[in-house]
Amino acid sequence: xxxxxxxxxxxxxxxxxxxxxxxxxxxxxxxxxxxxxxxxxxxxxxxxxxxxxxxxxxxxxxxxxxxxxxxxxxxxxxxxxxxxxxxxxxxxxxxxxxxxxxxxxxxxxxxxxxxxxxxxxxxxxxxxxxxxxxxxxxxxxxxxxxxxxxxxxxxxxxxxxxxxxxxxxxxxxxxxxxxxxxxxxxxxxxxxxxxxxxxxxxxxxxxxxxxxxxxxxxxxxxxxxxxxxxxxxxxxxxxxxxx
Amino acid sequence: xxxxxxxxxxxxxxxxxxxxxxxxxxxxxxxxxxxxxxxxxxxxxxxxxxxxxxxxxxxxxxxxxxxxxxxxxxxxxxxxxxxxxxxxxxxxxxxxxxxxxxxxxxxxxxxxxxxxxxxxxxxxxxxxxxxxxxxxxxxxxxxxxxxxxxxxxxxxxxxxxxxxxxxxxxxxxxxxxxxxxxxxxxxxxxxxxxxxxxxxxxxxxxxxxxxxxxxxxxxxxxxxxxxxxxxxxxxxxxxxxxxxxxxxxxxxxxxxxxxxxx
Numbered sequence: 001x002x003x004x005x006x007x008x009x010x011x012x013x014x015x016x017x018x019x020x021x022x023x024x025x026x027x028x029x030x031x032x033x034x035x036x037x038x039x040x041x042x043x044x045x046x047x048x049x050x051x052x053x054x055x056x057x058x059x060x061x062x063x064x065x066x067x068x069x070x071x072x073x074x075x076x077x078x079x080x081x082x083x084x085x086x087x088x089x090x091x092x093x094x095x096x097x098x099x100x101x102x103x104x105x106x107x108x109x110x111x112x113x114x115x116x117x118x119x120x121x122x123x124x125x126x127x128x129x130x131x132x133x134x135x136x137x138x139x140x141x142x143x144x145x146x147x148x149x150x151x152x153x154x155x156x157x158x159x160x161x162x163x164x165x166x167x168x169x170x171x172x173x174x175x176x177x178x179x180x181x182x183x184x185x186x187x188x189x190x191x192x193x194x195x196x197x198x199x200x201x202x203x204x205x206x207x208x209x210x211x212x213x214x215x216x217x218x219x220x221x222x223x224x225x226x227x228x229x230x231x232x233x234x235x236x237x238x239x240x241x242x243x
Numbered sequence: 244x245x246x247x248x249x250x251x252x253x254x255x256x257x258x259x260x261x262x263x264x265x266x267x268x269x270x271x272x273x274x275x276x277x278x279x280x281x282x283x284x285x286x287x288x289x290x291x292x293x294x295x296x297x298x299x300x301x302x303x304x305x306x307x308x309x310x311x312x313x314x315x316x317x318x319x320x321x322x323x324x325x326x327x328x329x330x331x332x333x334x335x336x337x338x339x340x341x342x343x344x345x346x347x348x349x350x351x352x353x354x355x356x357x358x359x360x361x362x363x364x365x366x367x368x369x370x371x372x373x374x375x376x377x378x379x380x381x382x383x384x385x386x387x388x389x390x391x392x393x394x395x396x397x398x399x400x401x402x403x404x405x406x407x408x409x410x411x412x413x414x415x416x417x418x419x420x421x422x423x424x425x426x427x428x429x430x431x432x433x434x435x436x437x438x439x440x441x442x443x444x445x446x447x448x449x450x451x452x453x454x455x456x457x458x459x460x461x462x463x464x465x466x467x468x469x470x471x472x473x474x475x476x477x478x479x480x481x482x483x484x485x486x487x488x489x490x491x492x493x494x495x496x497x498x499x500x501x502x503x504x505x
Contacts, residue, residue, distance in 0.1 A: 017505070054353070055503075056350050056502075075358070076356065079355060080356065084350070090351055091346075091351075095257065099253075103250075106245070106246060106250075107246045107249045107253075107352070107355035108355050108356050
């Protein structure tokens with residue numbers, strides 16, 4: 001496991017859903033400690049791409065490596081490095097915040113005192129103490145997203161994958177989540193999946209733009225998202241560029 | 244806490260965090276009480292008839308051997324408890340996988356250290372624990388037969404082993420139905436359908452030959468449970484229920500794989 005994060009590599013990664021190609025021969029490398037943005041319009045293939053990295057979906061062709069491990073054949077090693085922040089609603093509404101964190105920590109292999117300490121730390125770090133005994137389903141979206149971030153950090157993952165982490169949040173809540181992600185820069189690898197250009201500019205050192213499953217652009221954030229021309233990369237008739 | 248135990252605990256917390264668990268357990272207590280006391284009432288009326296010769300009844304000396312607490316109360320109640328399990332177990336299992344799929348939490352679950360096998364096994368174990376609790380609630384009234392009808396502890400144990408095996412098999416059927424559907428309603432209805440079809444095949448006698456009926460009947464839940472109700476614990480019957488459970492768990496495991504390749 002890298003000291004500052006995990007390295008992610010995809011080679012000709014492809015995923016089809018019957019005749020629809022959701023991810024089309026995507027090759028890229030995310031360096032350890034890098035904050036990498038995956039951009040694209042809705043339906044561009046971003047979520048499918050991250051699901052291939054987490055191992056939730058199997059690739060039709062190509063391969064993924066996280067620190068050299070394949071999510072297909074070495075899922076346990078990949079999961080041990082992974083923290084995953086899904087969209088707001090993907091939590092257990094019937095669990096209390098503390099109970100939810102204890103469950104996720106336990107499911108990630110933490111136990112005993114280490115589990116209790118990490119849960120306590122996560123509650124403190126994400127300012128969840130006031131709502132620790134409340135049901136997750138009764139929290140505001142902002143708090144739910146903090147819970148989602150807190151669970152992802154429980155076992156100090158070296159790779160954090162965040163899928164639309166600010167989706168559906170009000171501006172203040174978005175700022176809070178961005179602050180948390182900004183503090184991680186250089187500490188661990190962050191793969192941020194978003195369609196918010198401002199968010200990518202603020203948080204990512206490098207970005208890739210996906211369009212109809214292909215990489216339409218890949219490079220440093222300032223270069224790829226420079227000026228109004230960057231919007232053209234999101235249009236469905238944009239030319240896909242080689243990585 | 245191991246990842247597996249964390250999952251079992253979470254499943255039970257979620258189950259008891261909803262009214263479904265309490266309603267199901269209340270139903271078990273109510274139905275058992277109603278069925279038990281109704282059979283007891285009828286049995287007492289029969290005894291009363293035999294004991295009131297002066298009022299036009301029968302002589303107690305002529306009471307046929309089948310009029311006893313075991314045959315008139317205990318066995319019919321156990322048969323109805325088996326049917327009650329078909330009615331109630333799918334209520335507890337319908338959400339197990341469906342809710343994860345509908346809420347998208349299956350993705351979170353699969354990003355942890357839990358392997359797909361552990362996920363299926365963890366959900367299965369929590370289902371078994373709940374079935375065990377249902378049976379514990381139902382145990383109170385039949386247990387009184389132990390004291391009053393000289394049934395013997397072995398008979399009662401045999402019946403409850405059978406009910407437990409049946410409950411586990413029904414729970415497994417509920418799990419597969421839940422694993423292949425995002426909708427809890429569809430999961431429950433399909434579990435009812437499968438359980439009722441498997442419960443008894445004697446209705447097929449109008450359509451197929453006797454040999455086929457015998458073969459199908461040997462595969463029915465009712466036929467396999469019958470031995471336990473009579474007080475006979477048979478390895479073949481236990482193997483049958485274990486077989487259903489294994490097939491169901493394998494299919495539930497397959498459903499997780501199908502999610503990855505769909």
